[in-house]
Amino acid sequence: MKVLITGITGFAGSHLAEYLLSRGDVEIYGTYRARSRMDHIAHIADQLHLVECELQDPAAVAQMIARIKPAHIYHLAAQSFVPASWTSPADTMMNNIVSQLHIFEAVRAADIPCKIQVACSSEEYGLVYPDELPVRETNPLRPQSPYAVSKIAQDFLGYQYYQSYGLSIVRTRTFNHTGPRRGERFATSNFAKQIAQIELGLQPPHVHVGNLQARRDFTDVRDVVKAYWLALERGVPGSVYNISSGNTRTIEEVLHTLLSFTSAPVQILVDPKRLRPSDVEVLLGDASAFCTQTGWQPEIPFHQTMHDLLQYWRDTLQAQAGEKEGS
Numbered sequence: 001m002k003v004l005i006t007g008i009t010g011f012a013g014s015h016l017a018e019y020l021l022s023r024g025d026v027e028i029y030g031t032y033r034a035r036s037r038m039d040h041i042a043h044i045a046d047q048l049h050l051v052e053c054e055l056q057d058p059a060a061v062a063q064m065i066a067r068i069k070p071a072h073i074y075h076l077a078a079q080s081f082v083p084a085s086w087t088s089p090a091d092t093m094m095n096n097i098v099s100q101l102h103i104f105e106a107v108r109a110a111d112i113p114c115k116i117q118v119a120c121s122s123e124e125y126g127l128v129y130p131d132e133l134p135v136r137e138t139n140p141l142r143p144q145s146p147y148a149v150s151k152i153a154q155d156f157l158g159y160q161y162y163q164s165y166g167l168s169i170v171r172t173r174t175f176n177h178t179g180p181r182r183g184e185r186f187a188t189s190n191f192a193k194q195i196a197q198i199e200l201g202l203q204p205p206h207v208h209v210g211n212l213q214a215r216r217d218f219t220d221v222r223d224v225v226k227a228y229w230l231a232l233e234r235g236v237p238g239s240v241y242n243i244s245s246g247n248t249r250t251i252e253e254v255l256h257t258l259l260s261f262t263s264a265p266v267q268i269l270v271d272p273k274r275l276r277p278s279d280v281e282v283l284l285g286d287a288s289a290f291c292t293q294t295g296w297q298p299e300i301p302f303h304q305t306m307h308d309l310l311q312y313w314r315d316t317l318q319a320q321a322g323e324k325e326g327s
Protein backbone atom coordinates (compact mmCIF):
# COMPACT_ATOMS: atom_id res chain seq x y z
CA MET A 1 0.00 0.00 0.00
CA LYS A 2 1.24 3.49 -0.85
CA VAL A 3 1.07 6.12 1.86
CA LEU A 4 1.92 9.79 1.58
CA ILE A 5 3.20 11.84 4.52
CA THR A 6 3.20 15.59 4.00
CA GLY A 7 5.92 17.21 6.09
CA ILE A 8 7.91 13.97 6.33
CA THR A 9 11.10 15.86 7.25
CA GLY A 10 9.46 17.38 10.32
CA PHE A 11 9.06 16.21 13.90
CA ALA A 12 5.91 14.07 13.72
CA GLY A 13 6.46 13.22 10.05
CA SER A 14 9.86 11.65 10.67
CA HIS A 15 8.55 9.59 13.60
CA LEU A 16 5.56 8.44 11.55
CA ALA A 17 7.86 7.36 8.71
CA GLU A 18 9.98 5.37 11.19
CA TYR A 19 6.88 3.72 12.66
CA LEU A 20 5.46 2.78 9.27
CA LEU A 21 8.81 1.34 8.19
CA SER A 22 8.86 -0.79 11.34
CA ARG A 23 5.46 -2.21 10.32
CA GLY A 24 6.94 -3.18 6.96
CA ASP A 25 3.70 -3.30 4.98
CA VAL A 26 3.71 0.09 3.27
CA GLU A 27 5.53 2.02 0.56
CA ILE A 28 6.21 5.48 1.96
CA TYR A 29 6.13 8.69 -0.05
CA GLY A 30 6.85 11.99 1.65
CA THR A 31 6.80 15.63 0.62
CA TYR A 32 9.45 18.19 1.47
CA ARG A 33 10.22 21.74 0.39
CA ALA A 34 13.40 23.09 -1.13
CA ARG A 35 14.33 24.65 2.22
CA SER A 36 13.47 21.57 4.36
CA ARG A 37 16.28 20.20 6.51
CA MET A 38 16.84 16.47 6.08
CA ASP A 39 18.53 15.63 9.42
CA HIS A 40 15.47 13.93 10.94
CA ILE A 41 15.12 11.43 8.11
CA ALA A 42 18.71 11.09 6.92
CA HIS A 43 19.00 7.65 8.60
CA ILE A 44 15.98 6.24 6.70
CA ALA A 45 16.05 8.31 3.51
CA ASP A 46 17.09 5.34 1.36
CA GLN A 47 13.85 3.56 2.34
CA LEU A 48 11.57 6.48 1.42
CA HIS A 49 10.32 8.05 -1.80
CA LEU A 50 10.95 11.74 -1.23
CA VAL A 51 9.08 14.23 -3.39
CA GLU A 52 9.86 17.93 -3.48
CA CYS A 53 6.49 19.67 -3.51
CA GLU A 54 5.35 23.13 -2.47
CA LEU A 55 1.88 22.48 -1.08
CA GLN A 56 0.82 26.07 -1.74
CA ASP A 57 1.20 25.38 -5.47
CA PRO A 58 -2.07 23.74 -6.60
CA ALA A 59 -0.66 22.40 -9.88
CA ALA A 60 2.32 20.78 -8.16
CA VAL A 61 0.05 19.13 -5.59
CA ALA A 62 -2.39 17.89 -8.22
CA GLN A 63 0.41 16.41 -10.30
CA MET A 64 2.02 14.73 -7.29
CA ILE A 65 -1.22 13.12 -6.04
CA ALA A 66 -2.24 11.97 -9.53
CA ARG A 67 1.17 10.36 -10.00
CA ILE A 68 1.50 8.63 -6.62
CA LYS A 69 -2.18 7.70 -6.07
CA PRO A 70 -1.69 7.12 -2.35
CA ALA A 71 -4.14 4.94 -0.39
CA HIS A 72 -3.46 6.96 2.77
CA ILE A 73 -2.45 10.59 3.20
CA TYR A 74 -1.16 11.78 6.56
CA HIS A 75 -1.31 15.54 6.29
CA LEU A 76 1.22 16.72 8.87
CA ALA A 77 2.88 19.63 7.05
CA ALA A 78 1.98 22.89 8.78
CA GLN A 79 3.15 26.09 10.41
CA SER A 80 2.87 24.58 13.90
CA PHE A 81 4.46 27.16 16.22
CA VAL A 82 1.79 29.24 17.95
CA PRO A 83 3.88 32.45 18.49
CA ALA A 84 4.77 32.59 14.77
CA SER A 85 1.07 32.94 14.04
CA TRP A 86 1.05 36.37 15.70
CA THR A 87 4.12 37.62 13.88
CA SER A 88 3.06 36.14 10.50
CA PRO A 89 -0.66 35.41 10.65
CA ALA A 90 -1.19 35.44 6.87
CA ASP A 91 1.66 32.98 6.39
CA THR A 92 0.09 30.64 8.94
CA MET A 93 -3.27 30.78 7.15
CA MET A 94 -1.70 30.11 3.75
CA ASN A 95 0.46 27.26 5.01
CA ASN A 96 -2.23 25.56 7.02
CA ILE A 97 -5.52 26.22 5.25
CA VAL A 98 -4.67 26.77 1.59
CA SER A 99 -2.21 23.87 1.37
CA GLN A 100 -4.82 21.51 2.74
CA LEU A 101 -7.39 22.74 0.25
CA HIS A 102 -4.97 21.93 -2.55
CA ILE A 103 -4.60 18.37 -1.23
CA PHE A 104 -8.36 17.86 -0.98
CA GLU A 105 -8.91 19.28 -4.46
CA ALA A 106 -6.11 17.11 -5.87
CA VAL A 107 -7.68 13.96 -4.38
CA ARG A 108 -11.05 14.92 -5.87
CA ALA A 109 -9.52 15.57 -9.27
CA ALA A 110 -7.57 12.29 -9.25
CA ASP A 111 -10.76 10.49 -8.19
CA ILE A 112 -8.86 7.93 -6.09
CA PRO A 113 -10.10 5.95 -3.07
CA CYS A 114 -7.84 7.64 -0.56
CA LYS A 115 -8.15 8.05 3.20
CA ILE A 116 -6.87 11.35 4.59
CA GLN A 117 -5.83 12.15 8.14
CA VAL A 118 -5.95 15.83 9.00
CA ALA A 119 -3.68 16.96 11.86
CA CYS A 120 -5.83 19.31 13.91
CA SER A 121 -4.98 20.61 17.36
CA SER A 122 -6.13 20.98 20.96
CA GLU A 123 -5.31 24.68 20.51
CA GLU A 124 -8.68 24.88 18.76
CA TYR A 125 -10.43 24.54 22.13
CA GLY A 126 -8.57 27.63 23.37
CA LEU A 127 -10.40 29.03 26.35
CA VAL A 128 -11.73 26.08 28.35
CA TYR A 129 -13.68 26.50 31.60
CA PRO A 130 -12.87 24.30 34.63
CA ASP A 131 -16.22 22.47 34.46
CA GLU A 132 -15.48 21.49 30.82
CA LEU A 133 -12.38 19.43 31.73
CA PRO A 134 -11.34 16.95 30.46
CA VAL A 135 -12.36 18.48 27.18
CA ARG A 136 -14.37 16.37 24.71
CA GLU A 137 -14.73 16.77 20.95
CA THR A 138 -18.14 18.38 21.44
CA ASN A 139 -16.73 21.30 23.44
CA PRO A 140 -17.14 24.81 21.98
CA LEU A 141 -14.03 26.08 20.18
CA ARG A 142 -12.82 29.43 21.58
CA PRO A 143 -9.50 30.06 19.78
CA GLN A 144 -6.82 32.17 21.46
CA SER A 145 -4.36 32.54 18.56
CA PRO A 146 -4.33 32.91 14.76
CA TYR A 147 -2.78 29.43 14.71
CA ALA A 148 -5.85 28.04 16.51
CA VAL A 149 -8.11 29.70 13.94
CA SER A 150 -6.10 28.13 11.10
CA LYS A 151 -6.48 24.70 12.69
CA ILE A 152 -10.23 25.21 13.14
CA ALA A 153 -10.43 26.02 9.42
CA GLN A 154 -8.47 22.85 8.57
CA ASP A 155 -10.72 20.87 10.88
CA PHE A 156 -13.98 22.24 9.47
CA LEU A 157 -12.79 21.92 5.87
CA GLY A 158 -12.15 18.26 6.64
CA TYR A 159 -15.71 17.94 7.88
CA GLN A 160 -17.13 19.86 4.94
CA TYR A 161 -15.25 17.90 2.24
CA TYR A 162 -16.47 14.68 3.85
CA GLN A 163 -20.06 15.94 3.89
CA SER A 164 -20.06 17.57 0.46
CA TYR A 165 -17.92 15.17 -1.57
CA GLY A 166 -17.66 12.04 0.56
CA LEU A 167 -13.87 12.28 0.90
CA SER A 168 -12.72 9.73 3.48
CA ILE A 169 -11.31 12.20 6.00
CA VAL A 170 -10.51 11.53 9.67
CA ARG A 171 -9.63 14.52 11.83
CA THR A 172 -7.31 14.16 14.82
CA ARG A 173 -7.19 16.89 17.45
CA THR A 174 -3.84 16.14 18.99
CA PHE A 175 -2.89 17.65 22.31
CA ASN A 176 0.73 18.61 23.04
CA HIS A 177 3.24 16.01 22.00
CA THR A 178 6.97 15.94 22.35
CA GLY A 179 10.02 13.72 22.36
CA PRO A 180 13.34 13.43 20.51
CA ARG A 181 13.62 15.81 17.50
CA ARG A 182 11.03 18.24 18.84
CA GLY A 183 11.74 21.67 17.29
CA GLU A 184 13.78 23.84 19.60
CA ARG A 185 11.25 26.67 19.73
CA PHE A 186 8.67 24.58 21.61
CA ALA A 187 8.75 24.80 25.42
CA THR A 188 9.82 21.23 26.27
CA SER A 189 12.55 21.09 23.67
CA ASN A 190 13.70 24.64 24.27
CA PHE A 191 14.19 23.96 27.97
CA ALA A 192 15.92 20.63 27.29
CA LYS A 193 18.30 22.26 24.81
CA GLN A 194 19.12 25.05 27.25
CA ILE A 195 19.90 22.51 30.01
CA ALA A 196 22.11 20.48 27.67
CA GLN A 197 23.92 23.69 26.64
CA ILE A 198 24.47 24.62 30.30
CA GLU A 199 25.89 21.13 30.99
CA LEU A 200 28.36 21.58 28.14
CA GLY A 201 29.31 25.10 29.25
CA LEU A 202 27.79 26.57 26.08
CA GLN A 203 25.51 29.02 27.92
CA PRO A 204 25.49 30.63 31.38
CA PRO A 205 23.53 28.66 34.01
CA HIS A 206 20.24 30.48 33.35
CA VAL A 207 17.20 28.81 31.77
CA HIS A 208 15.02 31.41 30.04
CA VAL A 209 11.30 30.71 30.17
CA GLY A 210 7.89 32.21 29.41
CA ASN A 211 4.55 31.48 31.10
CA LEU A 212 5.19 28.60 33.50
CA GLN A 213 1.63 28.53 34.83
CA ALA A 214 0.01 27.21 31.62
CA ARG A 215 -1.10 23.59 31.86
CA ARG A 216 -0.79 21.11 29.01
CA ASP A 217 -1.63 17.47 28.29
CA PHE A 218 1.51 15.80 26.87
CA THR A 219 1.83 12.57 24.91
CA ASP A 220 5.02 11.09 23.48
CA VAL A 221 5.28 11.65 19.73
CA ARG A 222 6.05 7.95 19.28
CA ASP A 223 2.62 7.13 20.72
CA VAL A 224 0.98 9.90 18.69
CA VAL A 225 2.17 8.56 15.33
CA LYS A 226 0.71 5.14 16.18
CA ALA A 227 -2.57 6.97 16.77
CA TYR A 228 -2.34 8.53 13.29
CA TRP A 229 -1.96 5.10 11.73
CA LEU A 230 -4.91 3.77 13.72
CA ALA A 231 -6.99 6.83 12.83
CA LEU A 232 -6.93 5.75 9.18
CA GLU A 233 -7.06 2.00 9.86
CA ARG A 234 -9.93 2.03 12.33
CA GLY A 235 -11.29 5.59 12.63
CA VAL A 236 -14.67 6.46 11.16
CA PRO A 237 -14.45 8.83 8.15
CA GLY A 238 -16.10 12.17 8.89
CA SER A 239 -15.25 11.90 12.59
CA VAL A 240 -13.01 14.02 14.77
CA TYR A 241 -11.02 12.48 17.62
CA ASN A 242 -9.03 13.88 20.52
CA ILE A 243 -5.60 12.32 20.95
CA SER A 244 -4.33 12.96 24.45
CA SER A 245 -2.93 11.33 27.56
CA GLY A 246 -5.62 12.44 30.02
CA ASN A 247 -3.00 14.02 32.33
CA THR A 248 -2.25 17.68 32.68
CA ARG A 249 0.80 19.39 34.20
CA THR A 250 2.06 22.93 34.44
CA ILE A 251 4.95 24.02 32.23
CA GLU A 252 6.77 24.63 35.52
CA GLU A 253 6.38 20.92 36.36
CA VAL A 254 7.69 20.06 32.90
CA LEU A 255 10.77 22.22 33.53
CA HIS A 256 11.37 20.64 36.93
CA THR A 257 11.08 17.14 35.47
CA LEU A 258 13.84 18.03 33.00
CA LEU A 259 15.92 19.61 35.75
CA SER A 260 15.62 16.42 37.82
CA PHE A 261 17.85 14.70 35.21
CA THR A 262 20.76 17.12 35.59
CA SER A 263 23.18 18.00 38.35
CA ALA A 264 23.96 21.37 36.76
CA PRO A 265 22.97 24.27 39.05
CA VAL A 266 20.43 26.37 37.17
CA GLN A 267 18.63 29.67 37.71
CA ILE A 268 15.21 30.17 36.11
CA LEU A 269 14.67 33.56 34.43
CA VAL A 270 11.34 34.74 33.00
CA ASP A 271 11.84 36.43 29.63
CA PRO A 272 8.92 38.80 28.86
CA LYS A 273 9.53 38.24 25.13
CA ARG A 274 8.43 34.64 25.63
CA LEU A 275 4.97 35.66 26.90
CA ARG A 276 2.05 35.57 24.44
CA PRO A 277 -0.71 38.13 23.78
CA SER A 278 -3.10 35.43 24.99
CA ASP A 279 -2.14 31.96 26.12
CA VAL A 280 -4.33 28.90 26.50
CA GLU A 281 -4.40 28.38 30.27
CA VAL A 282 -5.24 24.71 30.51
CA LEU A 283 -5.59 21.75 28.17
CA LEU A 284 -6.64 18.31 29.32
CA GLY A 285 -8.14 15.97 26.78
CA ASP A 286 -10.67 13.17 26.89
CA ALA A 287 -9.51 10.66 24.26
CA SER A 288 -12.00 7.96 25.22
CA ALA A 289 -13.83 8.12 21.88
CA PHE A 290 -10.60 7.42 19.98
CA CYS A 291 -9.40 4.75 22.42
CA THR A 292 -12.73 2.91 22.24
CA GLN A 293 -12.88 3.11 18.44
CA THR A 294 -9.28 2.11 17.71
CA GLY A 295 -7.86 0.38 20.82
CA TRP A 296 -5.11 3.01 21.07
CA GLN A 297 -3.49 3.73 24.43
CA PRO A 298 -0.49 5.94 25.10
CA GLU A 299 2.33 3.75 26.44
CA ILE A 300 5.42 5.88 27.03
CA PRO A 301 5.50 7.53 30.49
CA PHE A 302 6.06 11.29 30.58
CA HIS A 303 9.33 10.92 32.53
CA GLN A 304 10.71 8.69 29.80
CA THR A 305 9.75 11.22 27.12
CA MET A 306 11.50 14.04 28.99
CA HIS A 307 14.55 11.87 29.61
CA ASP A 308 14.80 10.93 25.92
CA LEU A 309 14.32 14.54 24.84
CA LEU A 310 17.16 15.78 27.05
CA GLN A 311 19.37 12.93 25.86
CA TYR A 312 18.53 13.87 22.26
CA TRP A 313 19.86 17.37 22.86
CA ARG A 314 22.96 16.11 24.68
CA ASP A 315 23.74 13.83 21.74
CA THR A 316 22.95 16.48 19.12
CA LEU A 317 25.08 19.17 20.74
CA GLN A 318 27.96 16.76 21.29
CA ALA A 319 27.81 15.66 17.66
CA GLN A 320 27.81 19.31 16.53
CA ALA A 321 30.81 20.04 18.75
CA GLY A 322 32.60 17.00 17.28
CA GLU A 323 31.90 18.22 13.74
CA LYS A 324 33.33 21.67 14.55
CA GLU A 325 36.47 20.13 16.02
CA GLY A 326 36.87 17.89 12.97
CA SER A 327 36.53 20.73 10.44
Ligand SMILES: Nc1nc2c(ncn2[C@@H]2O[C@H](COP(=O)(O)OP(=O)(O)O[C@H]3O[C@H](CO)[C@@H](O)[C@H](O)[C@@H]3O)[C@@H](O)[C@H]2O)c(=O)[nH]1
Binds near residue numbers: 212
Ligand atom coordinates in the same frame (compact mmCIF):
# COMPACT_ATOMS: atom_id res chain seq x y z
N1 LIG B 1 7.58 27.94 23.23
C1 LIG B 1 7.69 28.27 24.52
N2 LIG B 1 6.63 28.14 25.33
C2 LIG B 1 6.78 28.45 26.63
C3 LIG B 1 7.98 28.92 27.16
N3 LIG B 1 7.81 29.12 28.49
C4 LIG B 1 6.56 28.81 28.78
N4 LIG B 1 5.91 28.42 27.66
C5 LIG B 1 4.50 28.01 27.58
O1 LIG B 1 4.47 26.61 27.33
C6 LIG B 1 3.22 26.28 26.73
C7 LIG B 1 3.47 25.35 25.57
O2 LIG B 1 4.05 26.09 24.53
P1 LIG B 1 4.63 25.35 23.22
O3 LIG B 1 5.56 24.27 23.60
O4 LIG B 1 5.12 26.41 22.31
O5 LIG B 1 3.34 24.59 22.63
P2 LIG B 1 1.83 25.09 22.41
O6 LIG B 1 1.78 26.55 22.17
O7 LIG B 1 0.99 24.52 23.50
O8 LIG B 1 1.46 24.39 21.03
C8 LIG B 1 1.82 23.03 20.80
O9 LIG B 1 0.75 22.19 21.07
C9 LIG B 1 -0.38 22.33 20.19
C10 LIG B 1 -1.43 21.34 20.66
O10 LIG B 1 -2.11 21.90 21.74
C11 LIG B 1 0.05 22.08 18.76
O11 LIG B 1 -1.04 22.21 17.89
C12 LIG B 1 1.15 23.08 18.39
O12 LIG B 1 1.59 22.84 17.06
C13 LIG B 1 2.29 22.91 19.35
O13 LIG B 1 2.84 21.63 19.17
C14 LIG B 1 2.54 27.60 26.38
O14 LIG B 1 1.59 27.90 27.37
C15 LIG B 1 3.68 28.61 26.44
O15 LIG B 1 3.25 29.93 26.78
C16 LIG B 1 9.10 29.07 26.29
O16 LIG B 1 10.19 29.51 26.68
N5 LIG B 1 8.90 28.74 24.99
